[in-house]
Amino acid sequence: MNRHPSRSASLHRTAAFALAAAFLMVPANFVPILHSELAGDVRTDTIWTGIVELYAKGLWPLAAIVFIASLVIPLFKLAGLGVLLLSVHHGAAPSHLRPLTRLYAFLDAIGRWSMLDVFLVAFLAGVVRFGAPAQVTPLPGIVAFALVVTLTILATRAFDPRLLWTPVTAPHPSTQGSG
Amino acid sequence: MNTLPKPRISRRPTIPLVWVVPLFALIVGAWMLINEYRNHGPEIVIDFEDGSGIAVGKTRLVHKGVSVGIVRGAELKPDLSGVSVRVRLDRSAAPLAAEGAQFWVVQPEISFGAVRGLDTILTGARINVTPGRGAPARHFTGLEHPPLPRGRDGSRSFILSADRLGSINPGSPVFYREVKVGLVESSRLSDDSTSVLIRFRIEAPYVALVRTNTRFWNAGGFAFKIGLFGAELKNTSLESLVSGGIAFATPDTLPLASPAPENTQFELSREADKDWLTWSPRIPLNSPEQSAKDTKAPTLAPLLPAAGKNE
Numbered sequence: 001m002n003r004h005p006s007r008s009a010s011l012h013r014t015a016a017f018a019l020a021a022a023f024l025m026v027p028a029n030f031v032p033i034l035h036s037e038l039a040g041d042v043r044t045d046t047i048w049t050g051i052v053e054l055y056a057k058g059l060w061p062l063a064a065i066v067f068i069a070s071l072v073i074p075l076f077k078l079a080g081l082g083v084l085l086l087s088v089h090h091g092a093a094p095s096h097l098r099p100l101t102r103l104y105a106f107l108d109a110i111g112r113w114s115m116l117d118v119f120l121v122a123f124l125a126g127v128v129r130f131g132a133p134a135q136v137t138p139l140p141g142i143v144a145f146a147l148v149v150t151l152t153i154l155a156t157r158a159f160d161p162r163l164l165w166t167p168v169t170a171p172h173p174s175t176q177g178s179g
Numbered sequence: 180m181n182t183l184p185k186p187r188i189s190r191r192p193t194i195p196l197v198w199v200v201p202l203f204a205l206i207v208g209a210w211m212l213i214n215e216y217r218n219h220g221p222e223i224v225i226d227f228e229d230g231s232g233i234a235v236g237k238t239r240l241v242h243k244g245v246s247v248g249i250v251r252g253a254e255l256k257p258d259l260s261g262v263s264v265r266v267r268l269d270r271s272a273a274p275l276a277a278e279g280a281q282f283w284v285v286q287p288e289i290s291f292g293a294v295r296g297l298d299t300i301l302t303g304a305r306i307n308v309t310p311g312r313g314a315p316a317r318h319f320t321g322l323e324h325p326p327l328p329r330g331r332d333g334s335r336s337f338i339l340s341a342d343r344l345g346s347i348n349p350g351s352p353v354f355y356r357e358v359k360v361g362l363v364e365s366s367r368l369s370d371d372s373t374s375v376l377i378r379f380r381i382e383a384p385y386v387a388l389v390r391t392n393t394r395f396w397n398a399g400g401f402a403f404k405i406g407l408f409g410a411e412l413k414n415t416s417l418e419s420l421v422s423g424g425i426a427f428a429t430p431d432t433l434p435l436a437s438p439a440p441e442n443t444q445f446e447l448s449r450e451a452d453k454d455w456l457t458w459s460p461r462i463p464l465n466s467p468e469q470s471a472k473d474t475k476a477p478t479l480a481p482l483l484p485a486a487g488k489n490e
Contacts, residue, residue, distance in 0.1 A: 008195075009195065012195040012197055012198070013195070013197045016195070016197040016198045016200050016201050017197075017200060017201075019201040019204075020200045020201035020203070020204035020205075021204070023201060023204040023205045023208045024204050024207070024208045026208055026212065027207075027208045027211035027212050027215070030212060030215065031211050031212065031214075031215045032215070037302075043236055043237055044236075044249075049236070140211055140214070140215075141211075144207075144208065144211055147204070147207075151200070151204070
């Protein structure tokens with residue numbers, strides 16, 4: 001794997017950031033992100049309990065948005081990065097090259113949208129400060145979550161999509177793929 | 180000419196510096212998780228007859244004004260006779276889950292004699308607890324009403340029998356010379372239903388005031404009498420006017436009658452005889468450890484001449 005220093009560095013950085021993001025997924029989802037006291041409604045929410053609460057209150061479109069932005073996208077990004085890394089490592093079948101490149105472009109594009117939760121918490125904590133009756137306090141979980149999102153963005157950025165194509169010249173049985 | 184230094188070729192591929200990022204993430208993540216779950220104490224179950232006001236994930240368990248746990252679940256009991264509330268304690272509060280712990284739900288209460296739990300209008304109900312002292316336990320039965328303030332060590336309870344209850348409630352004060360020295364704890368009909376039995380507790384420094392020949396009368400409300408020799412208005416303090424109360428006096432015979440033992444039963448008169456109000460025995464308040472540090476009035480009270488209209 002050390003044939004091209006730049007190739008090696010890119011893969012190492014992508015893998016390292018992705019792994020770090022995967023580690024932080026655990027506290028991001030199990031440590032509360034938000035403590036809110038609104039009109040006597042005192043609660044401490046993790047991402048999941050927040051989604052459940054939104055759904056229970058009948059705000060299911062909002063619940064769906066948060067669910068997709070906060071759970072599906074980060075997990076999808078990690079899985080996608082894993083696929084890209086494995087493809088480079090093992091050499092991708094030429095027929096897969098175009099979908100893999102599309103996957104990379106997609107991961108790059110959706111990265112920032114997972115920050116929705118972080119913005120929501122930051123916004124609420126900044127705006128809702130009325131002392132006793134209404135107070136929103138961010139909790140450590142949101143930091144872990146923001147780190148997950150940031151790390152997946154860094155991992156995507158560190159990945160060089162051209163690496164997908166280099167093995168095509170390497171010993172591979174079929175070279176006349178759909179391209 | 181010098182030749183170029185020989186290149187050193189390291190055989191071992193070095194690990195890129197970037198791998199400290201996942202290492203760091205692992206440490207931070209683990210620390211956050213440990214920090215989160217380290218605070219968790221045991222989960223206990225409290226049975227209540229009524230679960231109104233209790234909300235899962237919201238209602239807190241409070242001791243001395245500080246949140247020490249949170250309700251994690253509330254289910255009907257299988258026989259539908261009440262609700263089982265599951266409470267997760269904070270780690271620091273784990274020792275209070277011991278036999279003898281008392282739990283009750285605090286809701287806003289505005290009654291004639293008391294205003295309580297006003298903060299719960301905004302925050303929702305909470306569960307208060309007084310810690311137990313026995314063996315650790317996980318299953319408790321909640322009280323339907325707040326317990327009365329627990330008597331300090333050395334306090335003593337007595338029983339009064341009255342022909343009617345009047346305005347006396349649990350929590351009504353007991354006065355000696357209009358100084359509040361105790362509380363009514365409970366009341367019930369006697370077994371043969373011919374009288375009302377009232378149980379009250381005298382706080383530690385004042386226990387010696389109650390002698391075997393002490394007389395008690397109902398100090399609640401006020402009475403207005405018009406007789407041949409004019410009108411007379413009887414009332415004691417504003418507090419007893421509102422919430423009912425009991426007053427007592429001890430005859431100043433010499434020697435004093437012996438102190439009344441726990442659970443002595445006395446009669447409760449409708450009102451005081453004139454001469455009861457003139458009794459003024461010298462009774463040293465027998466609580467060296469208590470009276471010295473947290474009460475100042477009682478040490479002076481028996482020495483001062485009885486004040487005011489009682490004379």
